[in-house]
């Protein structure tokens with residue numbers, strides 16, 4: 001085993017879009033586990049939009065990565081040395097090792113992954129945080145009813161793809177919004193959404209109206225910006241809007257006041273809208289329900305997923321910058337090391 005390890009650290013806080021120079025790839029010596037610790041080898045690194053928030057200072061629900069610190073992230077790792085009786089060499093675990101090839105852990109933040117349940121990469125995808133986000137945001141806040149219309153953007157991505165498929169399982173109509181024809185075709189043909197529209201289409205608002213003849217009962221908000229503008233007038237009385245993410249705004253440098261802002265509270269009142277933000281960990285108590293339902297739906301082929309993989313830890317900054325612009329087609333993963341499971 002080589003004693004060289006590699007990691008990606010944050011060099012500067014981006015202004016607007018992150019650039020390659022905001023990251024540095026550096027070598028470090030393979031750490032040695034102390035008393036009670038395990039040494040982890042990263043197999044899969046999950047890249048997620050929330051990481052843009054961790055690169056910036058300012059009020060948020062989580063502390064930023066310090067300048068000079070290793071970029072944060074969820075990982076699937078193999079235990080390659082253990083001084084902890086709860087973990088054996090060869091165990092596959094869900095960890096938060098971050099953007100690095102190896103890490104130490106005292107075991108408290110690890111959860112064993114059973115490779116018999118499916119590809120271990122799904123522990124950071126459809127059967128992990130993004131899947132749980134879709135499940136809880138849609139079912140606990142959106143509460144779709146049979147025959148209702150559910151709209152979701154970033155519809156070919158990790159969260160959005162699951163949202164539309166769960167909506168269909170619950171008997172609702174699912175209308176996706178995604179970037180480009182290939183993604184829209186996939187969302188309709190492979191994932192079984194009732195319709196999917198391109199958010200770059202200048203006629204998005206008119207096409208959305210056509211695709212939602214009975215209005216919108218649940219809008220699962222992943223992006224904000226121009227998509228929300230198109231959705232907002234179509235919301236029905238008593239519509240629910242789980243606010244999951246605002247990716248169209250993550251690189252904004254100035255707060256902007258959109259033209260619909262003044263009518264928002266009026267619509268909340270007159271249409272009796274429910275608009276509720278959430279962070280997936282708010283619903284931690286629902287994890288057993290999520291695991292039971294989602295693993296069954298995946299096994300039965302009712303929920304399909306797609307992974308978008310780049311190779312090697314060096315690819316992480318580029319892949320992350322691409323994710324913020326829609327270069328990914330499916331759950332963005334980095335294969336940091338071989339997956340032998």
Ligand SMILES: NC(=O)c1ccc[n+]([C@@H]2O[C@H](COP(=O)([O-])OP(=O)(O)OC[C@H]3O[C@@H](n4cnc5c(N)ncnc54)[C@H](OP(=O)(O)O)[C@@H]3O)[C@@H](O)[C@H]2O)c1
Pocket residue numbers: 048049050129130133153154155156157158159160177178179180183199222223225227243244245246247248249278279280281323324325326327328329330331332
């Ligand atoms: N609240 C929570 O706890 C929680 C947890 C996980 C994720 N999230 C949020 O959920 C959302 C989706 O995350 P994900 O992990 O599933 O990512 P993803 O959808 O796999 O990837 C991000 C996608 O966002 C779309 N996008 C980027 N800029 C856009 C824009 N200006 N307008 C419309 N779409 C745009 C791109 O897809 P297109 O090519 O289709 O445009 C891109 O592929 C993000 O907002 C994320 O922050 C929230």
